[in-house]
Amino acid sequence: MITIDGVDVQAPVDATILEAAAKQGTEVPTLCYLETLTAASACRLCVVEVEGARVLAPGCSRQVEEGMVIKTRSPRVDRARRMVLELLASSVDLSLAPELLELAEEYGAAPERFGEVRAQVQLPVNIDNGLYVQDLSKCVLCYRCVAACGDDAQHTYAISVTDRGFGAVISTEFGVALPDSACVFCGNCVAVCPTGALIVTTEYDMRQAGTWDEELQTVTRTICAYCGVGCNLDVHVQDNEIVKVTSPFDHEVTAGNLCIKGRFGWSHVSGPASPD
Amino acid sequence: MDLRNVTTPPSDRERVAIDRVLADHGFAETDGTPGRTAIGGRSAATRRDLLLPALHALNDAVGWISEGGLGYACERLTVPPAEGYGVATFYDQFSFEERVEVVRVCDDIVCGPYADQLIAGLDGIEVERTPCLGRCEKAPVAFIQQPGFRRTEIAPASPQSVLEGEPTSVDTHIGVIGEAVLLARVGSVDPESLDDYRGAGGYQALSRALDEGADAVLDRIEAARLRGRGGASFPAAAKWRAVAQAQGDKIVVCNADESEPGTFKDRVLMEADPFAVIEGMTLAAYVTGAERGFLYVRGEYALAERRMIDAIEAARAAGLLGEDVADGGFAFDVEVRRGAGAYICGEETSLFNSIEGLRGEPRDKPPFPTQEGLFGLPTVVNNVETLVGAVAITMDKDGNSKLFPISGAINNPGLYEAPLGVSVAALIEAAGGPTSDVQAVLVGGAAGKFLLPDDLEVTLDHGTEPPLGSGAIVVFDTATDMEVIVDRIARFFRDESCGKCVPCRVGTIRQVEALERLGNGGAERETLDDLAAVLRDASICGLGQLAAEAVQSALDLQLIGGRSD
Ligand SMILES: Cc1cc2nc3c(=O)[nH]c(=O)nc-3n(C[C@H](O)[C@H](O)[C@H](O)COP(=O)(O)O)c2cc1C
Ligand code: SF4
Ligand code: SF4
Ligand code: SF4
Ligand code: FES
Numbered sequence: 001m002i003t004i005d006g007v008d009v010q011a012p013v014d015a016t017i018l019e020a021a022a023k024q025g026t027e028v029p030t031l032c033y034l035e036t037l038t039a040a041s042a043c044r045l046c047v048v049e050v051e052g053a054r055v056l057a058p059g060c061s062r063q064v065e066e067g068m069v070i071k072t073r074s075p076r077v078d079r080a081r082r083m084v085l086e087l088l089a090s091s092v093d094l095s096l097a098p099e100l101l102e103l104a105e106e107y108g109a110a111p112e113r114f115g116e117v118r119a120q121v122q123l124p125v126n127i128d129n130g131l132y133v134q135d136l137s138k139c140v141l142c143y144r145c146v147a148a149c150g151d152d153a154q155h156t157y158a159i160s161v162t163d164r165g166f167g168a169v170i171s172t173e174f175g176v177a178l179p180d181s182a183c184v185f186c187g188n189c190v191a192v193c194p195t196g197a198l199i200v201t202t203e204y205d206m207r208q209a210g211t212w213d214e215e216l217q218t219v220t221r222t223i224c225a226y227c228g229v230g231c232n233l234d235v236h237v238q239d240n241e242i243v244k245v246t247s248p249f250d251h252e253v254t255a256g257n258l259c260i261k262g263r264f265g266w267s268h269v270s271g272p273a274s275p276d
Numbered sequence: 277m278d279l280r281n282v283t284t285p286p287s288d289r290e291r292v293a294i295d296r297v298l299a300d301h302g303f304a305e306t307d308g309t310p311g312r313t314a315i316g317g318r319s320a321a322t323r324r325d326l327l328l329p330a331l332h333a334l335n336d337a338v339g340w341i342s343e344g345g346l347g348y349a350c351e352r353l354t355v356p357p358a359e360g361y362g363v364a365t366f367y368d369q370f371s372f373e374e375r376v377e378v379v380r381v382c383d384d385i386v387c388g389p390y391a392d393q394l395i396a397g398l399d400g401i402e403v404e405r406t407p408c409l410g411r412c413e414k415a416p417v418a419f420i421q422q423p424g425f426r427r428t429e430i431a432p433a434s435p436q437s438v439l440e441g442e443p444t445s446v447d448t449h450i451g452v453i454g455e456a457v458l459l460a461r462v463g464s465v466d467p468e469s470l471d472d473y474r475g476a477g478g479y480q481a482l483s484r485a486l487d488e489g490a491d492a493v494l495d496r497i498e499a500a501r502l503r504g505r506g507g508a509s510f511p512a513a514a515k516w517r518a519v520a521q522a523q524g525d526k527i528v529v530c531n532a533d534e535s536e537p538g539t540f541k542d543r544v545l546m547e548a549d550p551f552a553v554i555e556g557m558t559l560a561a562y563v564t565g566a567e568r569g570f571l572y573v574r575g576e577y578a579l580a581e582r583r584m585i586d587a588i589e590a591a592r593a594a595g596l597l598g599e600d601v602a603d604g605g606f607a608f609d610v611e612v613r614r615g616a617g618a619y620i621c622g623e624e625t626s627l628f629n630s631i632e633g634l635r636g637e638p639r640d641k642p643p644f645p646t647q648e649g650l651f652g653l654p655t656v657v658n659n660v661e662t663l664v665g666a667v668a669i670t671m672d673k674d675g676n677s678k679l680f681p682i683s684g685a686i687n688n689p690g691l692y693e694a695p696l697g698v699s700v701a702a703l704i705e706a707a708g709g710p711t712s713d714v715q716a717v718l719v720g721g722a723a724g725k726f727l728l729p730d731d732l733e734v735t736l737d738h739g740t741e742p743p744l745g746s747g748a749i750v751v752f753d754t755a756t757d758m759e760v761i762v763d764r765i766a767r768f769f770r771d772e773s774c775g776k777c778v779p780c781r782v783g784t785i786r787q788v789e790a791l792e793r794l795g796n797g798g799a800e801r802e803t804l805d806d807l808a809a810v811l812r813d814a815s816i817c818g819l820g821q822l823a824a825e826a827v828q829s830a831l832d833l834q835l836i837g838g839r840s841d
Pocket of ligand 2: 158182189
């Protein structure tokens with residue numbers, strides 16, 4: 001038995017605080033956490049107060065213990081979350097992370113107070129291939145892409161967090177271009193990126209042109225025709241053209257992952273006869 | 277996993293350096309064909325812990341880490357090149373641009389006032405400013421890295437001694453209030469002689485432990501209330517007991533990463549009494565049943581590392597490490613691993629990751645090291661001083677004796693030993709008193725707190741205010757610009773943040789910026805307090821959690837911020 005926000009709750013022994021809270025109907029905000037990946041507990045947005053503990057605990061990775069008394073909201077929790085949001089909003093371009101911006105507003109984050117002259121993540125947009133773009137000024141260093149490319153899904157290990165501290169950045173070895181790295185262009189890193197720092201080229205180009213409009217898009221679930229694995233595809237269509245293909249995270253075969261063919265091999269449907 | 281390797285080949289010197297360091301660690305040779313996959317196959321992936329030694333070998337041999345060199349190291353160890361690069365770029369000591377040599381000049385809180393002048397005198401040489409090099413009692417301090425495996429610590433440093441590459445010659449001044457327990461042999465026993473160590477009572481603790489059994493040792497250490505000297509003050513006996521009760525393989529780690537600004541106690545113990553450190557690790561191994569030991573020493577402690585390696589070899593030759601330690605029917609051996617310039621790697625779980633060949637980022641706790649530590653095994657990790665204390669306690673010495681490195685505006689800077697409960701004033705007195713009027717005293721290093729001259733009667737102990745931390749004491753006189761000192765401390769945390777969590781990665785840089793605005797007359801207290809709150813409450817590890825301590829205490833004591841009203 002544990003207590004969440006004053007309510008007694010039963011939870012399985014290996015449940016995280018996040019899972020236990022969800023079961024009870026309480027939502028705890030997260031950023032770096034994704035159900036299909038190992039929790040990095042890096043962003044600290046999900047912190048909660050555990051009675052008797054010296055510091056706040058990350059809800060996404062801390063497992064419940066018998067008798068734990070948890071507060072998912074308190075002045076201490078809210079202050080920490082507001083600051084995390086303020087720190088992120090003051091240093092990273094969150095324009096493609098609307099949920100995060102909404103949270104920042106909800107928690108009253110005021111990033112302006114850090115002044116005009118402040119360090120920000122400013123990196124050139126990397127367009128070194130035709131399939132996806134790295135716009136790392138939008139990167140919140142959630143570690144998701146590294147996990148997806150590595151141990152948690154793809155086992156390709158093309159990218160890593162490199163350098164340290166505020167200078168830490170997602171990179172290939174010695175920053176070589178993606179086509180010269182181990183990258184197999186599965187786009188599984190793109191699929192998990194929460195801020196649009198990794199973005200498929202079609203979406204990037206349309207956003208640049210101002211023509212990307214999700215209101216006009218339909219999403220159709222289908223099965224990939226390339227091989228017999230049976231990956232489910234969500235085909236995003238705007239103006240009768242495919243603009244992007246993703247895969248459902250809650251699907252038992254793919255868990256959101258695809259290969260280069262499923263994710264990117266659709267230009268023949270309506271594009272030029274052969275890719276350039 | 278289908279590894280794609282770097283295509284640039286290594287140079288001959290790089291290849292030889294890597295082949296040699298891997299062979300030294302008992303890892304198979306290649307078949308000698310350039311560019312061919314190494315013999316080692318699947319087992320190579322289990323030797324990822326050799327990545328850091330391999331990176332050192334490259335940097336030591338040729339002065340930097342090239343694409344070809346890193347690629348070859350990764351190929352031999354089956355490490356994806358991107359990950360290898362991610363690990364290598366984590367550390368300050370590695371260069372990714374060709375260079376002949378680098379002189380690192382300490383510009384931290386004690387050496388800072390001398391740094392500019394020293395650097396000006398080194399015109400034309402590649403100089404990098406570094407945080408505390410752990411020889412504060414002889415400020416200013418420099419550290420030279422040259423290709424061909426040459427590392428030199430210079431203290432005190434002058435343009436001339438740096439150009440001549442003249443290493444430290446004088447021993448650290450020591451002083452004792454009460455009985456010398458931890459420093460009993462320092463300065464009086466030849467650190468290179470096992471016989472001398474034994475002649476001075478060395479290895480009697482291990483004999484006694486073998487006679488009386490592990491439980492007796494544990495009981496004695498518990499009764500003496502020995503608490504960790506690495507900063508967290510955790511009871512040593514509790515750790516040892518937990519690992520003793522665990523099943524299967526276990527590990528003992530000695531944390532010799534000592535990088536807290538103002539702290540140089542572990543260095544002195546390793547340089548002057550290395551066998552005591554080994555005996556302490558052996559005692560922990562005997563009590564817990566661990567067969568493998570690792571000593572992780574910071575990369576700037578070249579002399580201490582040399583002394584430890586030599587002592588380990590001598591102990592092994594005398595049967596005091598190895599298959600049957602001291603004919604006591606248990607096996608234990610120690611490997612030395614060298615850090616590469618990253619304060620965070622002193623945090624115990626970062627240290628494990630660093631040894632394992634991963635980026636030195638902390639892990640979530642729980643699980644605690646005693647449950648899942650190095651290589652996922654139950655691990656005792658103790659500070660150098662804690663282990664030496666355990667040896668003394670086993671011989672019925674006072675477990676309350678503590679080391680205090682004292683530096684700054686003090687007449688006899690050096691390492692002092694005194695019983696816990698000693699006052700700061702008494703320590704300063706023992707160190708010959710201040711050189712001039714005291715403005716403030718910093719206790720516990722950069723992660724510690726300031727005291728004003730009127731508050732020096734306060735006593736130091738585990739769990740009391742100000743926090744004991746590493747025990748470091750730095751005295752600042754009235755001529756010191758405290759804004760400069762506090763700014764240096766804030767920059768220390770900014771530079772040393774591993775970058776994993778948002779509060780610390782961004783919070784430490786915002787703290788530096790806010791202090792600058794404060795210095796310009798801005799009203800920043802609320803912002804600084806909010807930063808302190810999120811750092812303390814939501815950071816993953818102690819680095820972020822303590823990154824605002826000194827700043828906050830300086831604000832509270834009005835050592836800085838006077839112009840903000
Ligand atoms: C940022 C950081 C740096 C640390 N550096 C050291 C260090 O250099 N040496 C050390 O013994 N402990 C250091 N610690 C404390 C260790 O995490 C750990 O508590 C200690 O090694 C345990 O040994 P003890 O119980 O004997 O003190 C550091 C902790 C943090 C958070
Ligand atoms: S596209 Fe696939 S292989 Fe390439 S970096 Fe992303 S996850 Fe790794
Ligand atoms: S690129 Fe995206 S997924 Fe990768 S760390 Fe940055 S924000 Fe996370
Ligand atoms: S508190 Fe700082 S050093 Fe510790 S994990 Fe977070 S970013 Fe890294
Ligand atoms: S969601 Fe828990 S730390 Fe990011």
